[in-house]
Amino acid sequence: MFLNLTHLQVQYPGRSRAAVQDVSLGLRAGDIGVLIGPSGCGKTTLLRAVAGLEAVSGGEIQLAGHTVSSPQTHVPAEKRRIGMVFQDYALFPHLDVDRNVAFGIHDWPAAERKARVAEVLEWVGLSDAHKRYPHELSGGQQQRVALARALAPRPQLLLLDEPFSNLDVDLRERLAHEVRGILKAAGATALFVTHDQLEAFAIGDMIGVMHEGALHQWEDAYSLYHRPATRFVAEFIGHGVFAPAKLVDVDGEVAVQTALGDLTDVAECPLPSAYPQGECDVLLRADDIVHDDDAPVKAEIVRKAFRGSEFLYTLRLASGQTVQAHVPSHHDHRLGEWIGIRTQVDHVVTFKREA
Structure with a gap:
């Protein structure tokens, strides 16, 4: 060097x-x-x-x-x-x-x-x-x-x-x-x-x-x-939230259970035994959340920020948990409107659960 x-x-x-x-x-x-x-x-x-x-x-x-x-x-x-x-x-x-x-x-x-x-x-x-x-x-x-x-x-x-x-x-x-x-x-x-x-x-x-x-x-x-x-680093760089999650063993493979469904592309995740009862927080970036009208999970738009080519939506699930999503700006939904969302996570990153 x-x-x-x-x-x-x-x-x-x-x-x-x-x-x-x-x-x-x-x-x-x-x-x-x-x-x-x-x-x-x-x-x-x-x-x-x-x-x-x-x-x-x-x-x-x-x-x-x-x-x-x-x-x-x-x-x-x-x-x-x-x-x-x-x-x-x-x-x-x-x-x-x-x-x-x-x-x-x-x-x-x-x-x-x-x-x-x-x-x-x-x-x-x-x-x-x-x-x-x-x-x-x-x-x-x-x-x-x-x-x-x-x-x-x-x-x-x-x-x-x-x-x-x-x-x-x-x-x-x-x-x-x-x-x-x-x-x-x-x-x-x-x-x-x-x-x-x-x-x-x-x-x-x-x-x-x-x-x-x-x-x-x-x-x-x-x-x-x-x-x-x-x-x-996860908080300081980019937009995202920490969502409660649980690491579980499914047929010898690790999966991450979240309110938005199970995340399965977890090659770099720790084993469930790394956290007490497998409970952890998973980082969900705004580009990990996809707007999909046909998705079974719905969320309410509680905040929106116009970024030119896209909106940054802050969304609240029925459970009260919030996530963020980048959505193309021609999807101009009203505050208070409920839209379908799903996860599309390429890199699953988990951290110790914070009180």
Whole structure:
């Protein structure tokens, strides 16, 4: 792994709980990693530790095979060849785009510096804006200038701390796709912090979900969504509910009994003996519930959210249990209407029953 964190801990003086607790992860060269989680979960502290801006109290950070942080070792930030892009872009208002991008390579020979600036501005699609000033650029353009400036010195690792947080919602996801393309074209290895799932899914090869300083899971987006490792990851990623269920043995095969019927594609489920009396909670995503007028199970629409191509319906069964369903938007049913639903679950994920 190009970036390797092993049992990393960051403890601030006077605080009972470590800001980063026993975090281990690996990032391959050329990959983009994303840290996601609620405010205060430790993701920015972890990023700052990788940058060399925070000392570590336990564990180790290795970069390109060399230890850069441990309780005994601290390579200064300026010696790590790491580029950073911040929330506010930190562009110099009195310098044009060319000089902003060239700031970190001012000591390069003039011809080499000019060629490098032209190269990174072409990557970010701003070759025709090189003489403009930051106030003459849109927020998205300023963000790309900041990215070009960070890439110019050829850093071995790029760190991005919520770089789209100042942009409007519609621009964020589109720019995340653009930035991913730029980073891939540059062959850059990057670690990115965000609290926005759509940004994380759009840009990340690997995504880590953090909560209260701990890393709950470090995998690709598909695995996080369909095979969450903890109850927190299951709740934090995507839409869904936990439904009471029971694991039973049917002719030597495990089945999951729910109010919506039995779920049988349970190859990855624990054995019934893993839970007391087999009682557990099963994760039902909104895309696991299918609207089907002919289904025997009916549910009342208690909430609906229009999402353009679909509605997100919150549905209440006769038992009082609620589920959610993505339904194509031409199925525009009224609040209070009862509709037929059935399950179509490809990945059955169960957790210990919560009181």
